[in-house]
Amino acid sequence: MVIQSPNRAYHGEIGREATAAHLMYDAWGASDPKRRIALAKKALGLSPLCADAYVLLAQETASNLDQAIELYRQGVEAGEMALGKAAFRDDVGHFWGLLETRPYMRARHGLAQTSGRKACVTRP
Numbered sequence: 001m002v003i004q005s006p007n008r009a010y011h012g013e014i015g016r017e018a019t020a021a022h023l024m025y026d027a028w029g030a031s032d033p034k035r036r037i038a039l040a041k042k043a044l045g046l047s048p049l050c051a052d053a054y055v056l057l058a059q060e061t062a063s064n065l066d067q068a069i070e071l072y073r074q075g076v077e078a079g080e081m082a083l084g085k086a087a088f089r090d091d092v093g094h095f096w097g098l099l100e101t102r103p104y105m106r107a108r109h110g111l112a113q114t115s116g117r118k119a120c121v122t123r124p
Contacts, residue, residue: 017082020047021103027056036060051079051103055110065118072111079104 020043027039037060040053054075062068080088083104087095095101 017047017049020044020050020053024050024052024056024103027053033060047082049078049082051075051082051107054078055103055106058110058114065114065121068114069111069118072107072114075107076104076111079107 023039023043023046027036027043030036030039036056040056040060043050043053052075054071058068058071058075062071079101083101087098087101091098091101096105
């Protein structure tokens with residue numbers, strides 16, 4: 001079940017964040033990589049708190065693991081700021097069920113996976 005948190009305190013202008021999120025839905029659905037990248041950059045121009053834009057850029061533009069890790073890290077930070085501290089306290093137990101937490105979770109997942117891959121590559 002997917003629910004929305006009734007007590008979510010968003011930071012920034014909701015209109016810009018919503019528009020950025022809709023651009024990212026278009027980006028995820030686009031078949032042309034250049035279009036996906038352009039839409040992600042446009043989304044970040046509207047809202048630097050658009051975690052999904054960093055996720056897509058990590059997947060599409062990073063030429064090495066360090067670049068991907070940095071982009072995922074920026075996505076995690078953007079997601080944390082977009083959600084606010086209260087979300088991590090108040091939404092325990094149903095965090096994944098909240099649609100607004102998904103971009104943060106995708107960024108966190110990408111960061112964990114990519115950091116793990118780097119650890120495997122750099123391990124002696």
